[in-house]
Amino acid sequence: MSDLDDFKATYFDECSELMNELEEQFAAIEGGERDADRLNAVFRAIHSIKGGAGAFGFSGLVGFAHAYETLLDYVRDGRVEMTDDVVSLCIRANDIVGDYINAAQSGEELAADYGQEEKQRFDAIARGQRGGDEDEWSGEIIEEFDIEFTPVRVELAVDDGDVVEAVEAPVAAEPDTFDAPPMPVEPGHWEVRFTPYRQLYSRANDPLLLFRELAALGEINVRAILTDIPALSDFEPFGVYCSWEISLFAPDLTESAIREVFEFVDGDCSIEVVPLGHVVPPAAAPAPAPVAVVQPAKADENLMALTEDEVAAAPVRLVAEAPSAPVAAEPVAEEPALSFADLANEISASAPPRPVPQAAAPKPAAAPKPAAGGEGGEEGGNRAVGVQSIRVDLDKVDRVVNMVSELVITQSMLTQQMDENLRARYTELVRGLEVLAQTTRGLQDSVMAIRAQPVKSVFSRMPRLVRELATKTGKKIKLETIGENTEIDKTVIEQLSDPLTHMIRNSADHGIEDPEKRKSRGKSEIGTIRLSAEQAGGNILIIVEDDGNGINRERVLQLARDKGLVAPDITPTDEQIDQLIFAPGFSTADAVSDISGRGVGMDVVLSNIKKIGGSVHVRSWTGKGSRVTLRLPLTLAVLDVMLVKVGESPYVVPLSSIVETMQCSGAIFERVPSGGQVLQVRGEYVQVIDVAQRFGMHSNKAPDDRFVVLCESEGSQKVALVVDDIIGQQQVVIKSLEENFEQVEGIAGGTILGDGNVALIVDVQGLRVHQIHQNAA
Amino acid sequence: MEALSLREDNGDKTAVVGQNTLQLIAFSIGEQTYGVEITTVREIRAWNGATPLPNTRDFVRGVINLRGTIVPIFDLRARFGDGQTSPTKNHVVVVMSVGDKWVGILVDAVSDILTVSREDIHNVPEGNAIDTELLNGIITHDSRMVGLIDLHAVVNGAKLDG
Amino acid sequence: MTLRVLTVDDSRTILAMLHHTLSNAGFEVLQAEDGKQGLDVLMSHDIDVVITDINMPVMDGIEFIKNVRASGQYQSLPILILTTETSQDKRDQGKAAGGTGWIVKPFDPDKLISVIHRVVH
Known part of the structure; x- marks a missing residue:
């Protein structure tokens, strides 16, 4: 199924x-x-x-x-x-x-x-x-x-009708069963007298259909009682004058089966069902007289109960009513009083705007069709529904996004091919390329906007989580959310749920203190976790803050030393200690707690976020609280990068993390006692990572001819990457390495360059984390 | 960089092969012949370089772009511990699927398509640790010995620490 | 002649199930997510029968039916009310507004089709 x-x-x-x-x-x-x-x-x-x-x-x-x-x-x-x-x-x-x-x-x-x-x-x-x-x-x-x-689905399929009937039939059937002995003289023979009231017609029920349904039950003989039809002069077009007597026979026919046919018109007609052999009292005055006064302005009846001939003959629809009655598909059947001239007007009125011939009959039918116009109804059989949004399969959108991404890259590749020589010679081409660049950017923005969604869809799952955590921990926690209408690519949003859950668990479990402890610290008993989203340039910042304990650095450091993550002789800075909570396998919980434990730590958050090209940063204030910031790209599709060379291989560094680049010959390096190198930039000392060395590759360039790429990942300290060459900026589409291989340390993913070769994306944050471990080892 | 698509070409042959037989793509590394089941092979392409992957073992030659996805290339000679291949344009990459991943294997040349009986597959003799680790069995075909490659084993342990 | 059914429901699930059942039975199906959209569709297409939910945003089913009946053009248009309500209440309200009949959710495909044939020529 x-x-x-x-x-x-x-x-x-x-x-x-x-x-x-x-x-x-x-x-x-x-x-x-x-x-x-x-x-x-x-x-x-x-x-x-x-x-x-x-x-x-x-x-x-x-x-x-x-x-x-x-x-x-x-x-x-x-x-x-x-x-x-x-x-x-x-x-x-x-x-x-x-x-x-x-x-x-x-x-x-x-x-x-x-x-x-x-x-x-x-x-x-x-x-x-x-x-x-x-x-x-x-x-x-x-x-x-x-x-x-x-009743389960299947049972309902069989019993539905009976179920409904079971509710209603006893009530409806009672009077008759009391009036008449339950034993029919001739089993299976029934007489039905049916007198519709006006409202039966006004609800679009139709005696003809009821008879058809009765006919499906068995042999049927229908007799119309026409005695109430008045003289033509008294004939009221919307009056109800007709009733019927029906004889029915089928061997197993029951009264309830007959009454079921009249289920929808219950209350809109008088129905008598008696077994044959019982005398039906002659037209015993049915409750409300069907001869009601007609209000011409609200001529609400229809004539479907009459035969087709009668319909055609009846003096139909008051002229005064016409303006409010846009023309239906069957003007002939419904409005036989119209002249052909009127008809022609009707037809032309439903065609594209055209002056209406004034010579037409006085009937104001020539008024333009209300509302039916612009919707495209004229295109015959048009199924378009007049809605402002459509639902599209995400796959289809993704296909467009991917193609646009490739287009953007081809475009930037083309632009790069234009050297000065070409520019001077082909000015028209250059102009064309500029327009192309603008258009592709615009196209890209529009396509990305299709996939953008407010972060609300993830944020709204968090209140429940916080409530559950509060119950489990016995703490009092309030969640505040800010900026939930911030929009971000749907694919990023999907990746956000787990990290957010983990961060909030961490805050509730390790951050927020017990009510007593909070009280003794002069804080409100209720701890606050604040979840916010904001756009910052080409990035989205998602911040989880709490006013709890802050990171217990002593314990974090101790644990890190115990686990061999930090060497005994190294004293990391506070910031470095805070970042340790992202180290693989690190978990600060003394015992694996039911909440944030389960053997996974914040490293999961880091790796999830890195996977989508983002970075994570934590700040903590002892006794006052902590803040974790996720910096995410607006889109996963395209990344602005700096293309560099390490050894003979192309690498790219996300532009968002680059502060500046410089030639090594102009940079000031100094040795530190541990043997490492630092770079001095404007009075600041920055850790140096020689990417070739770090990646075990051979660089055959003279040290002075190499380049420094100064990077800064979200809120953390700067790091200077030494590369062999800087080729230029461009846009790339991120491709996964894990799809066919596995995660590689120091590499955030891959991308395909204009020449078809693969370039690897440098994971700046990952290089730094690894560096701390290496120092420790 | 002509890609030869094997799946279509051999569709008929595969169909007539019974349950008890299997078809292998045979390829050579030096004097040795190895084989993989034809159904796992996706395409065969000439060596055209690869972007090296840092922090991986020497038998991982890097990654290539296969119609927009990134596929890792394993140097089979290096995997068997005989040192890295010095590839030329005449060397061949056999792209195959291992589980839900696609990988490329760098070999010297593709030599043949063999149809063999399952009964002819022998156990790998104890002794050479690398052989027993990487081979599923040994087949004698036309008096040649063909090692049946265990692809899962080949791609395992690619990381430096792993 | 292919009958054209307008289905009005704010639940995508129900719309999808209706669409599936009805189009398999040879009907042409149009959809709207609330009463207001329903009116729009009705006015721009020739509809043979309407199936509408009661609880909907923007314009609920009762309002929708009243609006349809208020227009002279649609007095003979059969309108079926989709309802999970067992209380006679909703059904009565729907009928009072001008509903022709009703279908109780969850509906059985055969039953649905037979109910439609019960109100359409």
Whole structure:
């Protein structure tokens, strides 16, 4: 059943959007915005989740969502007040709904009584509004639940009709069963008297269709009762004058099967169903007389109940009504009173604008079709739906993004090929290339904007995480989010969830202190974690801050020494110690805690972020808190780089991390006691990394002819890379090394140059981290 | 840099090969002949250089651009511990899939396509550690000895520390 | 003649399932995500039958039906209400607004088709 799987995938997609929506709505509701719009949105979200769940037979989810929805319905119509208690119950309920969805998606089974406690609280709150009817209330829930939803998909497929009928039939059937003995004289023979009221027609029901359906039940004989039709002078076009008597026979025909046919018109007509042999009282005055007064202005009836001939003959539709009635497809059938001239006008009115001949009949039908115009309806069979957004498969967008990226690179390659000589000779070509450059940049921006999404979609998952962490740790934690509308490439967003989760866990687990401790330090008992996003140039900064303890440097250093990450004779700076938490395998938890433990540390954050071309930086203030900053590229597709040579091989360094470049001959190097080299730049000493040496490659250039690339990764100290040559700036598309190989130390990925060769992307931050280890070793 | 696509060319042959036989692409390194199952081979291309990868063992010759994806190249001679190949334009890279990854193997030349019976595969004799590590078995074909390459073993341990 | 069905629902899942079921049954299917879009589509296309959800943003199903019926052109257009509501409430509201019949979610494909044939010529 791949169709079913497709639907499920759509459903889970939709659920995750709806869960985000809930998270967002409740953030506002918690903040006091309890207006009807928000409550309606919440109700709809839960309602949609329930609806889909029913279709797939996720009965646990249906049951819970149903109880929750009922409560929301009460809140919505004011029967239950949205107190803070109710709000927090709802937030808890959202989490449970989320768990049910996750379980359904992964095929797990939740405990049968999962969320039972909350469900009972919904009932209790709702029951409180119902006064004494306690038993009836709980009865209702169970009954609705059982009847509507417990049957699984397959059963419903068979029983649906009967189920509906089971609810209604007894009520409807009762009077007759009392009036008439239940035993028909001739089994299977029935007489039906059917008298439609006006509203039956105004709801687009049609006796003809009902007869057709009856005919499907067995042998049928329909007789129209025309005695009520008045003289033509009294004939009211929208009056209802006709009723019918129907004889039906089928061996197993039951009354309920007959009544089911009239299910939709229940209340819109009078129906008598009696077994043959019982006398039908002659047209025993059906309740409201069908001869109502017609209001011409609102001539709401239709004539579909009559035969086609009658329709054609009837004096149709008042002229006064025409302006409000845009012409339908069948002007002939519907408006036979129109002259051919009118008709011609109608047709021309629906064609592209053309002056309407004034000679036309007085009927104002020549008025332009309202709304039907511009939508493209004229193009016959046009299926375009008048919406402002379309949903496109992400694959398709990605294909465009990739192609545009390649185009940008080809363009920059072309530009590079233009030497002075060519420029002087082919000015037109140069101008063309300039325009091409502009256009491709514009194209690239537009395409990237398609894939951009607000970070909200990840941020909105965090409040729940914080609530859970607070419960588990017994701490009081508040989450603040800032800049959640900041947009970033969808592919980056997808990579963001795990690192953010990890960082927030870390803050809650190691950063924020117990309430008592906070109190004793003169801080508020409630710890704050602040999650923010902002754009800074070509990058997005995602910052997780807390007002907790800060990094315990003593312990970090001790652990690092124990693990051999830092040599005993080296005293790292505070900043270096802070960065140690990103070292592979490093975890500060004394015991692997249930929360941020599980044997993985912040190194996971670092490697995830590096994978998408970003960098991570941590700052800490003892006793006051810490801040982790993720610097991410706006897009994953294209990277601005400096192309350099190391040995004979091309390497690229992300432009965002380069401060400046200089020739080695003009740089001041000094030796430090450990044997390493430092570079002196404007009074600052910067660690030097000879990339060729570091990568085990042979450089055959004289030391003075080489170049220094001064780099600074996010917030951390500078580092000077020595390379053999600087070739120039360009844009590249990042390609993964891991796709076919594995991660290589000091390399952030690869890229393909204009000549088809592969260049490697230098992982500046990785080189520095490695350097610390090397010193330690 | 002509790429010879083997899959199409040999589609028919593969179809008639029974369950008990398998087809190998045979290639040579010096006097030695090795083989890999034809179904794993994606394409064969002439050596055209590779960008060296730092911090890897000597048998990792670097990476190449294969229609937009980056593919690592392993020097099979170096992998068997006989020193790095000094490749020329006449050397050949056999691109194959190992699991869900594509890798290239640098060899001296591709010599033949062999159809052999599974029953003819013998165990690798104990003794040479590298052979037992990298070969799945040995086949005698036309009085030549063909070592059946274990691709997973070949690409393992590429990192310097690993 | 191919019948054209307009489906109006804010749930993509339901829209997708309706689309699948209906197009397999030979209907031409148009979609809208709320009542307002529904009206737009209705006015620019010839629609034979409408299937609409009740709970939707922007313009809910009840409003949508009222709007459709208020226009003289669509009085004989069959409108089926999609509902998970078991309470007679929603159904009655929908009918009062001018709904022709209803379909209870989760719907069974065969049942859906038969209900449509019940209200369309």
